[in-house]
Amino acid sequence: MKKLLGTALIVGMVWPMLAAAEPVNVKDFALAQRIADKVAAGEELNIFVSYHDVSNEFAPQIRAGVERGDALDKVAAKFIGPVGADADGQINEIEALLDTMDGLAISSVSTDALAPIIDRVVDAGIPVITYNTDNPDSKRLAFAGQDLIQSGREAGKLMCQVHPEGKILILTLDAAAQWSLDRESGARDALAADCTGTEVVQTINTGTDPQEMYAAIENAMLGNPEISGLLSLECCTTPAAGSWVDRNGKAGAVKIVGFDLLDQTVEFVEKGVIQATIDQAPEAQGFAAVDLLVKFLNGETIDNVDTGVGIYTSENIAEVN
Template structure:
């Protein structure tokens, strides 16, 4: 399945990220070897670490990284573990530490990666976060969606399509991941405003597409009263919509999810998914590189909100043709 890369449209809502003063190179103890490289005019080596390069969201991030590398005239390497493996991510970036002029990272685990980010910064290597933030670290800036707020938006959508009443199951491919915890926090906060809605459970599906579907199928058999499925990410959204379609539950079980995989777009068009939230993955990959390049060339940088794009049957056709 392909994840659609969507430019900003009227559906995009920009949400405020945590405010911080712009970060300047003059305030940062840049490593001498990186200073020398900048002075020599040699291409910079930027590494972009993603928390799971095997998932279906990763290619869109990679495309943005490649675009920025070409436009900014740098060497940008897209790296990361296969599967959500914090130790694997840490070992990889530590092995490459001496080659890096800058690191952009989407952490598998904020707790595990926070101290590592701060260690890289202390060594004079600029670090920004993207896609998944690590706000407890001293990272220089973040490019991506406010995950808690996007969860709130998903919760509001779920409440709207259920008319404020029903039983909801939350699905996620990795319930322990920080991005999942943040989104779920936002969802639950929003659903508290609808006392007629009960969250039955959070279902951890894993990442394999067949397993995702079977986990959803088994959970729905065990919880026949569920009237809403809220997916926290790209990959269990089509699984939920496909379950609705195969079981002739269109309109009876409502689905709200994230990202614009081709299958998700088709399920929104057919009415088996009520809403999908886009987070501009290609832009996230692009900005991850571009923030570091700007910083290393002396420009002040600040966090970038890539927005919340809300797509329903009413407006999905504008991207279905792309």
């Protein structure tokens, strides 16, 4: 099985990997005069990086990337956003800061809700890029991050490799969220295309509280004892699925593919309970967001940046600090 997995590792951590899109340059952008003056005078640039929920587990890592960007010469980068995913809160904050920002990077919890504010900021002559979660319908200049459908597809492929046949449950803490729907469709596509021996029985919506998640997985497994594969779409149901499989002595019999590198996830990969996990490199996303804006303001032509997916199995999990 490990041999099989080896072939999946080719994607690796590729950064920055330029995707095909339209490169943009500041010459083609109606930059606000005050920002142009600041750039010309070599003053410090105020870059704001707005995240859709600064209280979730990625926020600290993305913030770390933003802080790395803040350390760049003549850059003051700030990490902002609402506590708890809240589109209104995110919009209000951006509106309040509009006159002080020289560049905005934004990860939007809701594409439709945030496109108008992105367009307003762009119309005010302030460059906007998206990171982590894209908003392709807006006037944003470029995107730095991982393609959600693509990452879902990667997860599906990995599942197919470790678990070519049998019944699968998909786990997500918010089945109705756009990111979840994107990853789910990517995963289902990949499974349907490459893995005709598998069947996705149900998508389980676990809720966000750790207890709730575990209970939901427990109930679902009891209701579907023939399940042999668990595909988690995010950070948090991954270790919960690991805990259930580990505690019920099903390690190896029920395969798990999930996302991210929470402490428990790393432990379970080491123990062989979780077969594979996909890292989104949130720190790299935070840094890329600042870096792209600074480059753009300084006249460089910029384009979408793929911060890549990192795939970890028991073979390479030791690389995680």
